[in-house]
Amino acid sequence: MRRIIVAKTMEEAYKARRDSAGAVYLTGGTEVLRLGGRADAGSTIIDISSFLPADISLDRDKNLVIGAAATFQDVIDSPLTPEWLRKACRYMASLSLRMQATVGGNIASLRDDSYLIPTLLAAGARLKTYGNRGFMEGSLQDYVSNGGSRYAILSVTVDRDACVASRRIARSSSTHSALNIALGRGRGFFAALKGSGILQGIEAINACEPVDDLTGSAGYKRYIIGQCAGLLSQEVEE
Numbered sequence: 265m266r267r268i269i270v271a272k273t274m275e276e277a278y279k280a281r282r283d284s285a286g287a288v289y290l291t292g293g294t295e296v297l298r299l300g301g302r303a304d305a306g307s308t309i310i311d312i313s314s315f316l317p318a319d320i321s322l323d324r325d326k327n328l329v330i331g332a333a334a335t336f337q338d339v340i341d342s343p344l345t346p347e348w349l350r351k352a353c354r355y356m357a358s359l360s361l362r363m364q365a366t367v368g369g370n371i372a373s374l375r376d377d378s379y380l381i382p383t384l385l386a387a388g389a390r391l392k393t394y395g396n397r398g399f400m401e402g403s404l405q406d407y408v409s410n411g412g413s414r415y416a417i418l419s420v421t422v423d424r425d426a427c428v429a430s431r432r433i434a435r436s437s438s439t440h441s442a443l444n445i446a447l448g449r450g451r452g453f454f455a456a457l458k459g460s461g462i463l464q465g466i467e468a469i470n471a472c473e474p475v476d477d478l479t480g481s482a483g484y485k486r487y488i489i490g491q492c493a494g495l496l497s498q499e500v501e502e
């Protein structure tokens with residue numbers, strides 16, 4: 265049977281996760297609680313939604329700070345959100361899902377069809393996290409390179425003035441994407457490629473051997489990578 269712990273503080277949540285093998289955090293629950301999702305029958309689910317920040321604000325340097333519990337719809341609705349980030353949030357086509365799914369949960373899921381990670385990487389996003397050494401800050405790039413972590417994500421910071429362009433290629437707005445690719449001026453290309461994972465840099469993208477799956481054949485994926493890279497380069501150079 266699943267066990268749900270409703271944590272009241274970050275410290276309590278972290279200890280519960282550390283002490284329980286296979287435990288997962290719960291924020292929006294769209295990934296954890298869905299059928300076939302991340303929490304199997306015997307797992308411990310630690311609800312962190314009550315205290316996780318959900319506000320969207322500017323820091324002293326006018327960077328955008330998004331609380332990890334902000335939903336996709338919160339980000340779209342905020343007047344502070346730059347258009348390139350709003351676009352990435354709209355890749356989640358379902359309004360009901362957008363009103364529940366959080367930014368922190370999307371990042372931590374590290375999905376190979378991630379809506380947000382390529383765009384956030386292309387913007388040079390930084391994460392505030394909580395783990396065994398207390399509060400920490402680091403780049404999203406390191407978080408992804410390390411395959412995520414057991415730390416809780418508290419907030420994401422991005423430069424609102426970053427120049428980022430992205431494309432999502434899928435059979436329909438509501439099916440898994442074959443490719444979600446973003447280019448940031450001065451930062452390069454980042455992609456979520458179905459079956460291959462999250463790829464950082466054009467070398468990693470070009471070196472990757474795509475796989476045939478429901479979203480498309482390997483040849484099709486190679487083709488859309490080439491086409492999208494060309495389009496994004498034009499957009500970012502303009």
Ligand SMILES: Cc1cc2nc3c(=O)[nH]c(=O)nc-3n(C[C@H](O)[C@H](O)[C@H](O)COP(=O)(O)OP(=O)(O)OC[C@H]3O[C@@H](n4cnc5c(N)ncnc54)[C@H](O)[C@@H]3O)c2cc1C
Nearest residue numbers: 289291292293294295296365366368369370372378379417
């Ligand atoms: C029908 C359907 C289709 C979907 N399609 C896509 C898709 O194409 N692309 C995509 O990216 N997602 C997709 N999702 C997954 C999901 O909706 C999003 O990734 C969402 O943003 C996850 O956020 P959440 O708050 O619901 O996370 P939760 O379900 O609460 O948690 C997801 C994971 O993140 C961890 N977690 C949650 N919050 C934090 C935190 N603050 N710090 C550290 N770890 C945390 C949990 O332990 C868990 O492993 C889909 C979901 C559904 C139901």
